[in-house]
Amino acid sequence: MDERIREHAAVLVDWSARVESGDNVVLSVGPEAHELAVAVAEKLGERGANLLSTYSSGELSRAYLQAHDDEFDENPAHELALYEEADVYLSLGGGRNMSATADVPGDTHTAHRRARxxxxxxxxxxxxxxxxxxxxxxxxxANMAYEEYQDFAYDAILRDWESLADEMANMKALLDDGSEVRLVSSGTDLTMHIEGRTAVNSAASVEYDSHNLPSGEVFTAPTATEGEVTFDVPMTLRGDPVRNVRLEFADGEVVDYDAEQGADVIADILETDAGANRLGELGIGMNRGIDRYTDTILFDEKMGDTVHLALGRAYDACLPEGESGNDSAIHVDMITDMSDESRLEIDGKVVQRNGRFRWEDGFEAE
Amino acid sequence: MDERIREHAAVLVDWSARVESGDNVVLSVGPEAHELAVAVAEKLGERGANLLSTYSSGELSRAYLQAHDDEFDENPAHELALYEEADVYLSLGGGRNMSATADVPGDTHTAHRRARxxxxxxxxxxxxxxxxxxxxxxxxxANMAYEEYQDFAYDAILRDWESLADEMANMKALLDDGSEVRLVSSGTDLTMHIEGRTAVNSAASVEYDSHNLPSGEVFTAPTATEGEVTFDVPMTLRGDPVRNVRLEFADGEVVDYDAEQGADVIADILETDAGANRLGELGIGMNRGIDRYTDTILFDEKMGDTVHLALGRAYDACLPEGESGNDSAIHVDMITDMSDESRLEIDGKVVQRNGRFRWEDGFEAE
Incomplete structure (x- = not known):
């Protein structure tokens, strides 16, 4: 076994999920994630955790959903009981075909999701x-050779998370103390309010309210968005390519939009519900191990030199006690490149310029 | 997809498990059983059942068990809750390596099993x-080519179960009315009492108290075994080949044993507990779709022209209300060929001779 698989498992179990003896763990295994699952099972055995593995296959889901009449039972008791008694849930994604459920109608997905x-x-x-x-x-x-992709992925995953968390604490402090964020880049001049919100130092560990591995971003929940933004990082949304989406905001809401490609997908997203027209997240990518786009949001949104904004649901961790934040059935991230002719300001102070943070070498204050 | 996979799924869901709308189903999927799982998922969707898939991999189990200190928590709450709320459990076996757990110590397996x-x-x-x-x-x-094995397996699985159940009802009636069974074959002359016991017409359906697909046997729970038996069908027990095991019984207990190969495995089995020295099952194979040994007990023990006996635990379905039957932590089946120079008698009446049942063409009464 590639030693990096064992290291990945160790980071996941010990740093990310903080698994301890006696924890009841549900391990969700994708059909092609078998090797990682074996390494994680070994680590869970060492820790004395209790392991139940589930099988997560797009092909199985497709077969089930296509055959079903869409009248799904609400929250089946066996699955609900499993998670109610679980302490830890680890999802190991990895299938044979990213498009395995491409021909399942959107309404079916929505009905299934709603019932659960x-x-x-x-x-x-x-x-x-x-x-x-x-x-x-x-x-x-990602348009990459397999071995090249492995190197890329492990560069992103096998970071010194503790030291990245320390660096990201700078950004969190600035956001926590700040009132207004401004993003300026080609096709983008956007302001958002963040007063009273708490930023999450997303360091790939539940200890930091962070639930992705890799992570490496600082995010918060903005309001009162004004201006325009262009998402110039290419991506696939709901199976369709989207390019250069432009959103225009007034008083926190999307008032106009267009796109070089995929405008109909954006239209669908905006029509979901009222909350889909407001931002739920402003995230600042800070993982320098991610050095290129791979069309997988788990990696892309953490890339250094990018910011991302999400239409839809806000994360509770960012909100003041008792405040509910933007509510929506969706949370759709889109990404803007900040490496060139760009700046990120907090209350008028430039915090990042052309991809360099103010505490990094090469940052230009003016 | 091979149409037989879909037929297998249909038999499993409709005939065997009698799945209905709203059933909470746990589907256990072996790493190489993916295609069957897809077909079963489709069928479960059609029926409107609620599907949760678990992943059952020998390689995962090995990694977990090898790393664990053997102090297993009793009945982890998440897994217990899952099964307590489940209506149906379907296990789709199929791995990459029958010996995936060969190097896990027996004590570890036993400790894990006992805790669950x-x-x-x-x-x-x-x-x-x-x-x-x-x-x-x-x-x-099975020492067979893949395509040849597929033909073999589907011959065994895709039977006319209703008509086999009708035929097996003859055998069940004889056993239910009988008091004493005698087996005579080369190296075998054994008598057992079966009075008051109820035979199971194991027709591969929960409606018949039958939980294997394929099935095709009639079994009961014998007592007061006397005489000797030779298990001349080669098999693998706990990873080791065993050949021509001979057991001698007096007053229901094993009093002597030997084997051409694997005598130490038999010794281990007999040492498990007191019940491991008594029979828990007499089974009569009646599936004529199984025409050869394949060293897999699920198939071998159902073969027409064979009987099998199990050391260890008896099935509750065979026992009179309130009687507990032979109790043991194990249930180990071994098989005797009855196709040649053999007879099975109930209360002195020959029911099967040289592999032919008395209701079949070619049966010789004398």
């Missing part, structure tokens, strides 16, 4: 972490 | 069915 809200919430109450095993299918999505 | 008794019982209270997806690893175990 309590199950999802029970899962979010565990120490949950999502990661990906680098597969050939992900390599293909 | 409530989970096992909760699973046995569902409508549970075990089946196998014909894999290359099973083909290799």
């Amino acid at each position: 809200q309590d199950i999802r919430e029970a899962r979010y109450e565990t120490r949950w972490v999502s990661t990906l095993h680098p597969t050939r299918s992900l390599a293909q999505q | 008794q409530d989970i096992r019982e909760a699973r046995y209270e569902t409508r549970w069915v075990s089946t196998l997806h014909p894999t290359r690893s099973l083909a290799q175990q």
Whole structure:
């Protein structure tokens, strides 16, 4: 076994999920994530955790959903009970085909998702972490050779998370103390309010309210968005390519939009509900191990030199006690490159210019 | 997809487990049983059942068990809750390597098994069915080419179960009315009492108290075994080949044993507990779709022209209300060929001679 698979498992179990003896763990295994699952099982055995593995296959889901009449039972008791009694949920993504459910109608997905809200919430109450095993299918999505993709993925995953967390604490402090964020880049001049919000130092560990491995971003929940933004990082949304989406905001809401490609997908997203027209997240990518786009949001949104904004649901961790934040059935991230002719300001002070943070070498104050 | 996979799924879901709308189903998927799992998922969607898939991998188990200190928590709450809320449990066996756990110490297996008794019982209270997806690893175990093995397996699985159940009802009636069974074959002359016991017409359906697909046997729980028996069908027990095991019984207990190969495995089995020295099952194979030995007990013990006896635990379905039957932590089946110079008698009446049942063409009464 590639030693990096064992290291990935160790980071996931010890740093990310903080697994301890006696923890009841649900391990979700993608069909091509078998090797990582073996390494994680070994680590869980060492820790004295209790392991139940589930099988997460797009092909199985497709077969089930296509055959079903769409009248789904609400929160089936066996699955709900499993997550209610679980302490930790680890999702090891990795399938054979990123498009395995491409022909399942959107309405079916939505109906299935809606019927399982309590199950999802029970899962979010565990120490949950999502990661990906680098597969050939992900390599293909990234237009990369398999071995090249493995190197890329492990560079992103096997970081010194403690020291990245220390660096990201700078950004969190600036956001926590700040009132207004301004993003300026080609096709982008946007302001957002962040007063009273708490930024998350997303250092790939439940100890930091961070549930992705890799992570490496600082995010908060903005309001009162004004201006325009262009998402110039290419991506696939709901199976369709989207390019250069431009959104115009007034008083916190999207008032106009267009796109070079995929405008109909954006239209669908905006029509979901009222909250889909407002931002739920401003995230600042700070993982320098991620040096290129691979068309997988788990990696892309953490890339250094980028910021991302999400239409839809805000994360509770960012909100003041008792405030509910933007509510929506969706959370769709889109990414802007900040490496060139760009700046990020907090209350008028430049915090990042052309991809360099103010505490980094090469930062230009003016 | 091979149409036989879909037929296998249909038999499993509809005939074997009697799945209905709203059933909470746990589907256990072996790493190489993916295709069958897809077909079963489709069928479960059609029926409107609720699907949760678990992943059952020998390689994962090995990694976990090898790393663990053997102090296993009793009945982890998340897994117990899952089965307590389940209506149906379908196990789709199929791995890459029949010997995946060969180097896990027996004591570790035993400790893990012992800590999970409530989970096992909760699973046995569902409508549970075990089946196998014909894999290359099973083909290799059977010394058969893959395509040849597929033909063999589907011949065994895709029977006219209703008509086999009707035929097996003859045998069940004889056993239910009988008091004493005698087996005579080369190296075998054994008598057992079966008075007051109820035979199971094991027709591969929970409706018949039958939990294997394929099945095709009639079995009961004998007592007061006397005489000797030679198990001349070669098999692998706990990873080791055993050949021509001979057991001698007096007053229901094993008083002597030997074997051409694997005598130490038999010694280990007999030492487990007191019940391991008594019979828990007499089974009569009646599936004529199984025409050869493949070194997989699920198939071998159902073969027409064979009987099998199990050391250890008796099935509750065979016992009078309130009687507990032979109790043991184990249930180990071994098989005797009855096709030649053999007879099976009930209360002195020959019911099977040289592999022919008395209701079949070619049966010789004398």
